Amino acid sequence: MNETFARRFFPGQEAIGKRINWSGPEKPFWEIIGVVPDGKYNSLGEAPKAAVYRPFLRDANSSTTLIARTRGNPQATLNALRGEVQKLDPSLPIYSVKTLKEHTGTSLFPARMAAIALGSFGVLALVLAAVGIYGVMSHVVAGRTREIGLRMALGAQLSDVRGLILRQGMLLAAIGSIIGLALALGGAQMLKTLLYGVSASDPITFMIVATLLLVVALLACWIPARRASRVDPMIALRAE
Structure with a gap:
């Protein structure tokens, strides 16, 4: 037992x-x-x-069900097994022959399809998040044009302006990542039966995902920050 x-x-x-x-x-x-x-x-x-x-x-x-451990080509072993079975009883059929890789592939097919679907939705969500962060930060920069111009007129460096925009954008991204990771930890428990070889709360996976999200957020914030640092102070001060 x-x-x-x-x-x-x-x-x-x-x-x-x-x-x-x-x-x-x-x-x-x-x-x-x-x-x-x-x-x-x-x-x-x-x-x-x-x-x-x-x-x-x-x-x-x-x-x-007969399980045979082989070395080399499984087909050669199968032919030998068929010959041995035929010697015992020519009327005994051998059917549904699969290698371990094929058998596990069939077993993992639903999980793989689910992973592909979830991965596709995840990539789409990542793209939408990047577009959303870019749109929000562009709107913030447009709304703070006079403030940015005033800061630069008073001596703010380009790096100061970029840092201001990047810090604001990355703060929002960090808050969103923390909330997302908390929800992901809860949702992963419902998918435990679809996981094999990895736990539902694998720390390495969550660290990689969080890092990827923050890198994408940084890239999405960089363009508006770079644009803000190129604002002409005189034009910005006259902006309505």
Whole structure:
């Protein structure tokens, strides 16, 4: 049996040596001779399930799955397996043959499609966010033209003007990133079943995403900041 079965039916006990029966009192009991780690039986994203492994010769099934570990070309191994099966019984069919890569690919197909869809929406959202930040900062610069002209007339350097606009834009981007990360942490918990090989709260992933957002925000703020630093103070002071 696997570890989930042992924990569920023999909590706090040693399962090895116990006897179980799930077919009725008139059926023979099975003795537990070992406990193995949990595995994935239907999909890679499934929760651990209780499972029992029974001797094939004593409890054979009409449909059997054979797993063979190979080296080199899997097709060559398949031909050898077919030959061995034919020697045992020429009428036995071999069907639904897949390599591990093909099998996991089928299992991961829904998750990959979901990831592609979510990734596409994410890229679109990133572009819209960049356009939005650019529009907001351009509007801010246009509304503060006289102020910028006055600052420059009083001796403000180009770097001072650029820094003023960049700080304001990046402050908004940082606040938005913090709120977005908090919402993402909550939403990721609902997608745990679609994740494989990474946790729903993987810190590296969130750090990369946050850094990417801030870099995009910086680029979106840079153009309005650069434009503001090129304002002619005399023209800006006459602006309405």
